[in-house]
Amino acid sequence: MAAQPGDIRRIFEKQGYEVIGDHAAVKHCHWLRKSLLFNTPCYKQTFYGIESHRCLQMTPAAYQCTQKCLFCWRYQGFTDTALSPAEAMDPDELLEGCVAAHQRLVSGxxxxxxxxxxxxEEARDPKHVACSLTGEPTLYPFLSDFFERCHRRGMTTFLVTNGTMPRVxxxxxxxxxxxxxxxxxPTKEIYRRLCCPLVPDGWERLMETLQLLPSLGTRTVIRHTLVDGWNLGHEREYAALDSxxxxxxxxxxGYVHVGYSRQRLTMDHMPSHADVRRFGEHLANHLGYRVLAERPRSRVVLLGGGRERML
Ligand code: SF4
Ligand code: SF4
Structure with missing residues (x-):
């Protein structure tokens, strides 16, 4: 029998999440701890300048996602592929709830x-919101208003989406x-088997999102989570999508063998940093980008096409 919302809430709380209302959650990130205690920030501080110890990690859609990716390390008790305005929290209430939960988590x-x-003290006053954590954040119907409230409060924001909600x-x-x-x-068939979409036109929606990206007035990043034996390689196909x-x-x-993904994949699916770096170099050559930075312990490489100079 599928888990009920009350059970999912208990699972989240046991794992250190603070659940906000009926559909949102906050969890302090591993890197916030590392940064606070050992002055070791996440790679996004190095790449993009956010401060890891002042980062509020949250999701407005903890129970909703449009995919069930095999490599997802979060609990996949998703009960819905939609969140209606009638069910959704008001964005002010959501932000207040997230900041209060973040402060409680940091108080430890x-x-x-x-x-x-x-x-x-700085950590208690977050300057950045990472809207990701779990679920698909674009299913929250007031996301634009939520970001407006974050920016008004002097916080920068990251949104991570799986690209299945282009109209949002x-x-x-x-x-x-x-x-x-x-x-x-890199292809629809691999997408179908690896990302296991819960909506019938997931791939087509992702393509629509890629087409839309150049017209959006914000910094954009394409993330390729690479799983050895599944989606590593295929640089030419990825380049066609990215372009x-x-x-x-x-x-x-690189995919990391942690959390719930261990029930579906093995250690052998983790590429080495050298594999990721090689993939990045080949992809950069196809795209006309260059390798800007890398973080071997996080198995990540950053490629840029020239606009990084505007940062
Ligand atoms: S940007 Fe992401 S990895 Fe870095 S501190 Fe925030 S939640 Fe953690
Ligand atoms: S889209 Fe994100 S939250 Fe949803 S299953 Fe995939 S990795 Fe997990």
Whole structure:
């Protein structure tokens, strides 16, 4: 029998999430801890300048997703592929709930000898919202208003989407500071088997999103999560997809064998950093981009096509 919403809530809470209302959640990221205690930030601080210890990681759609990717390391108790305006929280209430939950989660670091009081105070006052965590955030119907509230409060925003909701992106008045689209398959057939869409036209919607990206007035990133034996290689096909989107950046990143993905994949599906770097170099050659940076311990490479100079 499928898990019920109450069961899912308990699973999330057991895993350290704070559930907000009926559909949102906050969890402090592993890198917030690393940054606070050991001054080791996530690769996105190095690549894009956000401060890991001041990053609020959240999702407005913890129970909703349009895919069930084999490599997803989060609990996939998704009950819906939609969230109606009548069910959804007001964006002010959502933001207040997220900030309060973030502060409660960060309070656990108070008094830790490894964490300076100044950095702890900073962490309580987040300057960045990473809208990802789990589920598909674009299913939250007031996402544009939510970003408007975040920006008004002086916070920058990242949105990570699987690209299956192009009509939402096309009609957002306020876009995130940086928009990530995950392109995790070079072909429709691999997409079908690896990303397991719950909507019948998932691939076509992803293609529509790629087509839309050049017209959106924000920084764009295509993320390729690479799973050895599944979607690694195929650089020519990926380049054909990426070139439609004209992204500011491309981020090839190796699959990591953690969380619930261990029930579906093995350690052998994790590419080495050398594999990811090689893929990145080949892809950059096809796209006319260049390798800008890399982080071997996160198995990630950053490619750029020239617009990074505007950062
Ligand atoms: S940007 Fe992502 S990885 Fe970095 S601290 Fe925020 S949630 Fe964690
Ligand atoms: S789209 Fe994201 S949240 Fe949904 S199953 Fe895939 S990795 Fe998990």
């Amino acid at each position: 670091f108070k008094g830790d000898q490894r964490c300076s009081p100044e950095r702890w 992106l096309a009609t957002m008045d306020v876009l995130p500071t940086q928009l990530y689209v995950s392109v995790c398959a 439609r989107a004209e992204p500011w950046f491309v981020e090839p990143k």
